[in-house]
Amino acid sequence: MTDKPLIIILGDQLSHELSSLAAAPNAPVLMAELHDEASYVRHHQQKITLIFSAMRHFSKALKEQGRAVSYLTYGSDPAVSSFTDAAKMIIKRDGINRLIVTEPAEWRLLQEMQSWPETLGIAVEILPDTRFLATHQEFADWADGKKQLRMEFFYREMRRKTGLLMDGDNPLGGQWNYDADNRKKLPKGHEPPPRLQFAPDGVTQDVMQLVAQHFGNHVGLLDKFAWPVTAAQAAAQFEHWLEFCLPQFGDYQDAMKTGEAFLYHGLVGAAINIGLLDPLKVCQAAEARYHSGQAPLNAVEGFIRQILGWREFMRGLYWLKMPAYADSNYFDHHRALPDFYYSGETDMACMREAIGATRDYAYAHHIQRLMVTGNFALLAGIAPHDVNRWYLEVYADAFEWVQLPNTHGMALFADGGIVGSKPYSASGAYINRMSDHCSGCTYKVKEPHGDTACPFNYLYWDFMIRHRDKLGSNPRMGMVYRNLDKMPDEKRRGVESSAKKFLEQLK
Ligand code: FAD
Ligand code: DLZ
DSSP states (O other), rough: OOEEEEEOOOOOOOOTOOHHHHHOTTOEEEEEOOHHHHTTTTOOHHHHHHHHHHHHHHHHHHTTOOOOEEEEOOSTTTTSHHHHHHHHHHHHTTTTOOOEOOOSSHHHHHHHHHHHHHHOOOOEEEEOOOTTTSOOHHHHHHHHSSSSOOOOHHHHHHHHHOOOOTTTTGGGGSSSOOOSOOOOOOOTTOOOOOOOOOOOHHHHHHHHHHHHHHHHTTOOOOOOOOOSSHHHHHHHHHHHHHTTTTTTTTTTTTTTTTTBOOOOOOOHHOOOOHHOOHHHHHHHHHHHHHHSSSOHHHHHHHHHIIIIIIIIIHHHHHHHTTTGGGGTTTOOOOOOOOTTTHOOOSSSSHHHHHHHHHHHHHHOOOHHHHHIIIIHHHHBBBOHHHHHHHHHOOTTTHHHHHHIIIIIIITTTTTTTSSOOOOOOOOOOHHHHHTGGGOOOSSBBOSSSSSTTTTHHHHHHHHHHTTTTHHTTOOGGGGHHHHHHHHHHHHHHHHHHHHHHHHHHHO
């Protein structure tokens, strides 16, 4: 029988160095805009636009290189709404007898593709995704036998493996981690530099029309779409960031400012996750800026830690712990996600700001995701499934392998301590320290309870009271519970009754 292989490339596999492309240099490619992928959660309109436009650009680039590409635009074949439908159709149409894929990044799709030999009666070769810096086996070996998995120690292994920011066997500068130098508030009147943005080209404009027609009722606005949709655009945006933002990325990594969605952040998550930027090259480019004296170590290390450390660590945990991971609910939280996560209509200025950026740009930076929307969901006892779904819908960079450990583990502690050693919970004081939001807020950040008090204040203590059985013996929570024990009874009663009243009217 003649060998008739076909490569299937997914919407987050838009890299010319993809293992499937390298394995079969002459094989044709199938790419498909799929109803099931675009609607298994109600993705933000900008996210669908980004992925479809980047897919169209990538398929054009492949064709220009001489690849045969079958590209199914959205709805062009009514019988095709999933990867399985697409595979079935092309096997029949082109007499394909072998499928080649780079492993999908999400567990549900790996299950689907692993079933194809049985359900479609075809050989399927699933190749490792070599764009990640640690293999599944390396992560599993590192994790094996450890009581606790901590990012910091994995990150050190990754520094050693890649040689990034190393001085022989030691970390450059003598310290592995400069996190303590990443926590400055922005000075009053400080203006972050403007960002390089991309006006939608013809391809993107066509996709925007399609998205408005078919997904116009999904969250988000399209008019501010400015994401890079090709590798060249992503590289240009990253170069601009290296030049104008990296030097202050470290200092202001945790800061928040009203009206400034991006500050000094890289805006590279979406481009890396869909394959337009290579994570190792991005880290190497940042490291080069340190060696040439153009950026300080706390900035460069802070950035590299996010990609080499957190990004790889989250991916490793996801594959180690799925599928059970997604169903844990350590605090047994079941409250429905309030409507204002979609509408942005809330009097809490910090929440309004984070949700507004999310709606406008399919983006919010890490501290907004973790310490504002994530922190609120944790303290208010929102059901992890609801919160996970929201995060997967609303961010341009959201794919389950990275969204789930960040939301479920880091923000909600719903995994009971696999990602972090304690919940990232905070009262309004933290938000006030790191932002300018509280001065313009309806609520008073200095008031501990009562109708005008910042809800983060009483929800924080109410959360600690409700979950003492689960958190009280955690050594990292000792100070919190000592402070709770010193709290006068009257204040404690005020906190509990304000929290009860607030949560009862939360819809
Ligand atoms: P920068 O702040 O410039 O950081 C540079 C890069 O480091 C990011 O692009 C990303 O690739 C990596 N990075 C930073 N922090 C993390 C992290 N905690 N985990 C993994 N990679 C990290 N990141 C996603 O890529 N997809 C998600 O769906 C996602 N969901 C999140 C949900 C929650 C609740 C939280 C707290 C964090 C989430 N993150 C997610 C991590 C992080 O917030 C985003 O990667 C970052 O905000 C993207 O913006 P940026 O490119 O400007 O990042
Ligand atoms: C996220 C997404 C969307 C919205 N649409 C498509 C699509 O139509 N076709 C496709 O190949 N991929 C899409 N994706 C990305 C896939 O869902 C992605 O490959 C998985 O989430 C695995 O990470």
